[in-house]
Amino acid sequence: MASQLKVDFRERAYTLLKEDAEKIFKLIQVQLDHLTMPQCPLYEEVLDTQMFGLSREIDFAVRLGLIDEKEGKEILGSVERSLTELREATLKK
Amino acid sequence: MASQLKVDFRERAYTLLKEDAEKIFKLIQVQLDHLTMPQCPLYEEVLDTQMFGLSREIDFAVRLGLIDEKEGKEILGSVERSLTELREATLKK
16 A cells, blocks of 8 residues: 555656656757748747756656655656757758 | 646745756856956856846746746846945946
8 A cells, every 4th residue: 555655746746747857848849840931049048948947857756765766767858859950950951 | 636736846946946046146146246356257248148038938838837927927027136235336336
């Protein structure tokens, strides 16, 4: 029962972090879909702020022992790869 | 046993959040102690960033059900009051 509760917390933490990562993916996707439009100069700032927020959440979950450092790095890494893709696409357009 | 584990997680979350709030208090205190010195223009920015990070951690802990919204607001509120005190002291100097 106790370990079940721990699993519940771990799963809930993982789900929340994935949801927050998903929100950033959607912001990136919106930008990728509108590369021919004038870029909003605040977009980069918003994405940076959201990334920082996500990294703090992940760090907190790791310190709580709810997710492994490796899992946390994977979530953050996947969003970072998407951001790199957006920056490259923006430079090419 | 299960509820004990929940208490442990709640306590650990609360302790971590208080520790992070404490770090911001210390940054504020350093500024208050050096009001007669030239202010570093990045200080406000650093404090804002740290406050945003803390608010994201608190929000995450609330969503996880580890701390109450009221507890979270109290932690953030106490740091905000300290920040207001710093701003007022800076204006008066």
